[in-house]
Amino acid sequence: GQNIDQPTEMTATEGAIVQINCTYQTSGFNGLFWYQQHAGEAPTFLSYNVLDGLEEKGRFSSFLSRSKGYSYLLLKELQMKDSASYLCAVRSYQKVTFGTGTKLQVIP
Amino acid sequence: EAGVTQFPSHSVIEKGQTVTLRCDPISGHDNLYWYRRVMGKEIKFLLHFVKESKQDESGMPNNRFLAERTGGTYSTLKVQPAELEDSGVYFCASSQAQLSGNTIYFGEGSWLTVV
Numbered sequence: 738g739q740n741i742d743q744p745t746e747m748t749a750t751e752g753a754i755v756q757i758n759c760t761y762q763t764s765g766f767n768g769l770f771w772y773q774q775h776a777g778e779a780p781t782f783l784s785y786n787v788l789d790g791l792e793e794k795g796r797f798s799s800f801l802s803r804s805k806g807y808s809y810l811l812l813k814e815l816q817m818k819d820s821a822s823y824l825c826a827v828r829s830y831q832k833v834t835f836g837t838g839t840k841l842q843v844i845p
Numbered sequence: 846e847a848g849v850t851q852f853p854s855h856s857v858i859e860k861g862q863t864v865t866l867r868c869d870p871i872s873g874h875d876n877l878y879w880y881r882r883v884m885g886k887e888i889k890f891l892l893h894f895v896k897e898s899k900q901d902e903s904g905m906p907n908n909r910f911l912a913e914r915t916g917g918t919y920s921t922l923k924v925q926p927a928e929l930e931d932s933g934v935y936f937c938a939s940s941q942a943q944l945s946g947n948t949i950y951f952g953e954g955s956w957l958t959v960v
Contacts, residue, residue: 770948779953782950832893835890838888
């Protein structure tokens with residue numbers, strides 16, 4: 738089976754930087770996704786990592802270390818609209834399993 | 846290009862009734878997934894179709910749930926008879942056939958309330 742852990746909640750200040758960590762244990766690792774989900778809406782794709790290293794996309798970056806079973810999502814220059822749940826999802830073969838999500842609250 | 850569409854968006858039914866949820870994936874996407882999120886818990890995998898075949902249905906909770914994808918296009922998820930614990934949001938997602946690097950796109954979800 739798979740085990741995915743991420744913090745339940747985080748709070749950060751507008752304009753700041755926040756890092757959301759995700760650790761996982763799985764067999765047949767085939768990629769890690771980060772999704773953003775606002776309350777009452779569908780998850781939307783943020784990033785995909787399958788090789789070790791950092792992927793940067795605007796204000797969002799995602800890092801992966803396969804040997805450590807570890808990823809993080811880095812959000813820079815936080816905006817109020819970034820308040821949402823951030824879901825770490827691990828693909829094993831073709832099955833994608835989600836973590837519980839980290840609820841991020843951005844405060845003024 | 847149309848995204849993943851789901852119908853109905855909201856449904857309220859009584860315990861014991863039947864509900865059928867429909868998902869239309871993005872055109873050309875062979876992979877179709879059903880997920881469910883119940884209140885306060887994580888999104889949980891239900892099953893995965895590749896074209897019309899069930900690739901993995903290990904997440905289906907019990908035999909009250911039946912998923913089909915005849916013809917490899919749209920899919921339906923039927924709950925019969927519905928129980929109170931079936932309440933939640935049912936998400937459908939799709940992706941292309943390639944194994945690596947492809948994004949999984951989600952629909953808006955079907956919000957089911959069983960009373």
